[in-house]
Amino acid sequence: MDFLGFVEQLVDWVWGTPLIVMVLGSGVFFTLVSGCFQFRNGGYIFKNTVGQIFSGKVDDGPGLLSPYEAVSVAIGSTIGVGNIGGVATAIAVGGPGAVFWMWMAGIFGQLIKMVEVTLAVHYRTVLEDGQSTYGGPTYYIQRGLGQERGWHGLAKVLSGLFLIGFLICYFFTIQNYTVAEAVAGVFNIDLLVVSFVFLVLLYASIWGGIRGLGKIAIAVVPFMCIFYIGGALVVILKNTAAIPHTFRLIFESAFTGTAAVGGFAGAAFAKMISVGMARAVYSNEAGWGSSPMIHASAKVNHPVKQGIMGIFEVFMDTLVICSVTAIMIINSGEWSSGLDGATLTLSAFSKGVGTLGTTVLVVGIFLFGLTTSTGLFAQFETLLTYVVGPHSKNLDKVLKFNKYVYPLPGFLLVLYAQAYGLPTYKVWMFIDISIGIPIFVNLLAILLLTPKFLDLLRDYRARYMGHGKVDADFKVFYEE
Structure with a gap:
C-alpha cells in the first residue's frame, strides 16, 4: 500500500461510525437538554445577533474585541474555502446525499457551537492589563474538569491530546491551496506564483495582531458574504426549473448512497x-x-450572550452559504462532471453566469481564503498563549515567532501537492485527519461539562429572558 492509500484508509477510520455518532449525537443531546433552544427561540436569536450587530452596543468589562468583531473574525475563519472547495469536494466524492448530512451537522451543530463558546467565555482568563482575555478548550478542560471537578489526570490527558491534534492542523491548512487552485485555473497563472502572492498578503494581514484582525474582519466579512451569496443565487435562479430535481436528488440519495453517473464514480x-x-x-x-x-x-457581560452568537455563526456558514454552494453545483448538473474542489464550483458558476461569474467567484475565494487564514492564526495565538503561559516573559517572543512561521505550512502543502500531482480530494484527506482528534477531545470535554452549561443557560434565561428567578450569588464568570 502506498502512502496516499494509507492516508485514505486512515480518513475512513477517523471519520468512521464512532466520530459521526458522537458529532450528531452531541448536537441532538444539547438540543434536547437546552429545550430545543435554536428551534424555539429563532426570533430572539436573530434579534440578539443581527440586531445587536446593527445596534453597535458593546458591554463593559474585559475583552479585546466587541461581540460583533469577535463573531466577524470567527465567521471569517469558518466562512471560507470550506464553503466553496470543501462543499464541492463533498458532493464530488459523496454525491448529492452528502448535502443532507451536511445540513444535519449544521442544524444540530448550532447547539454544539453555543455550548463550546459559552464555556470558553465563562472559563477564560483575564491578563494583568484588565482587557486582554484568552479562552478555549484547553482553558475549560483544565479549569472545568481539572480544578472544579478534581479530574486532574483526565484534564491533562485531554488538553494534551487537543494540543497535539491542533498542532497537526497547523501543518495542514488548505486555504492557500484552494485559493491558488482557483486563481491559477481561471487566469492561467502558475500555481506557485499565486500561492506565493497569497503567502505575502497573509503575512501583511496577521501583523496587526488580534485587534488588527478584528478591524479587517469587520470590513471584509459582510461584503464577502453578500458578494458570494448574491453571485450564487444568480446562477441558481437562471435554472429554476431544475431546483425540484436538485432537492429530490439530495433527499433520495441521503439514505441509499449515489450510483455512478456521468463522471461521478458512485x-x-x-x-x-x-x-x-x-x-x-x-x-x-x-x-x-x-x-x-x-x-x-x-x-460581553454573560457567556451565553456570546454563545448565541455561535448559533448565528453556524446558521450563516452551513445552512446559508454551504447550502447555496451545494444547490448551485447540483442544480447546474456539474456535480457529475468528474471535476472536484474549487474547480467544480467555478465550473458551476461559469455555466450559469459565464466569464464574469467565474471572475466574481475567484475574487470571493481569495477573500474567503484570506479571512479564514487570519482567523485560524488568532486561534493558534490563543493556544500558544495557553502553552507558554499568559504571564510568561517569553510570550511576546513566541507570538512573534508564530507570525513569522504560521503562513509557511500552507505554502509548503501547495509545493507538495504540485510536486506529486495530487488531485484536490486527496489534498483534503489530510485536513479530514487533522481535525478528527481535536473534535473528539473537545466534544468529550463539553459533554462532561454539560451541568455547567445548563447552569449558565438557566441564569441567562432568568436575567435576560424573564424565565425563572435570578440567583444573586451565581458566578457568571470563573474569574469573579
Whole structure:
C-alpha cells in the first residue's frame, strides 16, 4: 500500500461510525437538554445577533474585541474555502446525499457551537492589563474538569491530546491551496506564483495582531458574504426549473448512497455520511473547539450572550452559504462532471453566469481564503498563549515567532501537492485527519461539562429572558 492509500484508509477510520455518532449525537443531546433552544427561540436569536450587530452596543468589562468583531473574525475563519472547495469536494466524492448530512451537522451543530463558546467565555482568563482575555478548550478542560471537578489526570490527558491534534492542523491548512487552485485555473497563472502572492498578503494581514484582525474582519466579512451569496443565487435562479430535481436528488440519495453517473464514480452510504459530516464540521467548526478561542476575546457581560452568537455563526456558514454552494453545483448538473474542489464550483458558476461569474467567484475565494487564514492564526495565538503561559516573559517572543512561521505550512502543502500531482480530494484527506482528534477531545470535554452549561443557560434565561428567578450569588464568570 502506498502512502496516499494509507492516508485514505486512515480518513475512513477517523471519520468512521464512532466520530459521526458522537458529532450528531452531541448536537441532538444539547438540543434536547437546552429545550430545543435554536428551534424555539429563532426570533430572539436573530434579534440578539443581527440586531445587536446593527445596534453597535458593546458591554463593559474585559475583552479585546466587541461581540460583533469577535463573531466577524470567527465567521471569517469558518466562512471560507470550506464553503466553496470543501462543499464541492463533498458532493464530488459523496454525491448529492452528502448535502443532507451536511445540513444535519449544521442544524444540530448550532447547539454544539453555543455550548463550546459559552464555556470558553465563562472559563477564560483575564491578563494583568484588565482587557486582554484568552479562552478555549484547553482553558475549560483544565479549569472545568481539572480544578472544579478534581479530574486532574483526565484534564491533562485531554488538553494534551487537543494540543497535539491542533498542532497537526497547523501543518495542514488548505486555504492557500484552494485559493491558488482557483486563481491559477481561471487566469492561467502558475500555481506557485499565486500561492506565493497569497503567502505575502497573509503575512501583511496577521501583523496587526488580534485587534488588527478584528478591524479587517469587520470590513471584509459582510461584503464577502453578500458578494458570494448574491453571485450564487444568480446562477441558481437562471435554472429554476431544475431546483425540484436538485432537492429530490439530495433527499433520495441521503439514505441509499449515489450510483455512478456521468463522471461521478458512485458513493456508498457510509462514505456519503462521512464526507458530508467532515466537510460540514471543517466549514462551521462546530465541535472542533477552534472558534471559541476567538469568542473568548469578546467584551460581553454573560457567556451565553456570546454563545448565541455561535448559533448565528453556524446558521450563516452551513445552512446559508454551504447550502447555496451545494444547490448551485447540483442544480447546474456539474456535480457529475468528474471535476472536484474549487474547480467544480467555478465550473458551476461559469455555466450559469459565464466569464464574469467565474471572475466574481475567484475574487470571493481569495477573500474567503484570506479571512479564514487570519482567523485560524488568532486561534493558534490563543493556544500558544495557553502553552507558554499568559504571564510568561517569553510570550511576546513566541507570538512573534508564530507570525513569522504560521503562513509557511500552507505554502509548503501547495509545493507538495504540485510536486506529486495530487488531485484536490486527496489534498483534503489530510485536513479530514487533522481535525478528527481535536473534535473528539473537545466534544468529550463539553459533554462532561454539560451541568455547567445548563447552569449558565438557566441564569441567562432568568436575567435576560424573564424565565425563572435570578440567583444573586451565581458566578457568571470563573474569574469573579
